[in-house]
Amino acid sequence: MIGLWDTTGNEVVKALAAERRSAGGVASGLALTLIAVVEEKKVREAEAAATIAASAHPCRLLIVVRSDLDGRSRLDAEIVVGGRLGPAEAVVMRMYGRLALHAESVVMPLLAPDVPVVSWWHEEPPNMIANDFLGVVADRRITDSAQAPDPVAALRQRAIDYAPGDTDLTWTRITLWRSLVAGAFDATEARVIGAKIVAPAKDPTAWLMLGWLKARLNIEPTMEHTDRSPRLHSVELQCENGDYVRVTREEGTALFSRSGQEDRYMPLPRRAVGDELAEELRRLDADQIYADALGAMAGVAGLDHRLPMRVHVWKDPTLAARAAAPTDAMAG
Incomplete structure (x- = not known):
């Protein structure tokens, strides 16, 4: 493992290339790039799940952890090729401050060439995937509505925000x-x-x-x-x-x-998240049956006829929080 603290995206790219050269054949034959958007407390869970999934789908795993959006911009990274993660390359990136709002500036140069990109949120799913460039750039997008405070409402929101290529681990569990x-x-x-x-x-x-x-x-x-x-x-x-x-x-x-x-x-066993993730990585095209089921559940028709591509819609969560702060103060 290589650790880079208070580093730059360019240094991460160089370190990954050097580690791949030293690993040799372990890092060859990647099937896809898996971008995992994860809370700090769930990083090890995401690594464990990706290890299971990588046994069937060797991948480059890019774990993005966003923290302290109002603090100083900083990037810390860990690079692992093979080893505890099996046939996978992994870069764990902890992004702080304004850098966390522009994670794509670090992630994009790290995408494996000529393979599909899958984004997976191992945290509360975004309200609108188009607000996160890491979802817009992906060929397939995996959320988990069960991690939301109101899972059923989050699942209905997935129908409102749906584009072909989306799926949810709620679907995989049935x-x-x-x-x-x-x-x-x-x-x-x-x-x-x-x-x-x-x-x-x-x-x-x-x-x-x-x-x-x-x-x-x-x-x-x-x-x-x-x-x-x-x-x-x-x-x-x-x-x-x-x-x-x-x-x-x-x-x-x-x-x-x-x-x-x-x-x-x-x-009827309860499967590990890694097994559920591996199942979703088997297909990289749109899941029409899931779209039909989600639309019928939420009362939204024609999900599979929507355009598969999203256009990035910029949203700064720190500005929204600051705008709400005076209102909260007056209410108190």
């Missing part, structure tokens, strides 16, 4: 659920006429499951809130011929119930 529900109809052609989802009121995965069922089956699922489970608890489908299919989460498994058949247990 992959196994969707597989179980869809697999129930491999041996029947009975039409589904209703669905009921049991989950906590603020579980975004449950609402996205509702959107998926609504979009794919052209029905209006109902939501039943519960405090029995911290996550999506069960999904039940009612068929036109009177049959039902129910998938219920138990500890690490799913109880699969179907009218006229014996109950079965199926695997």
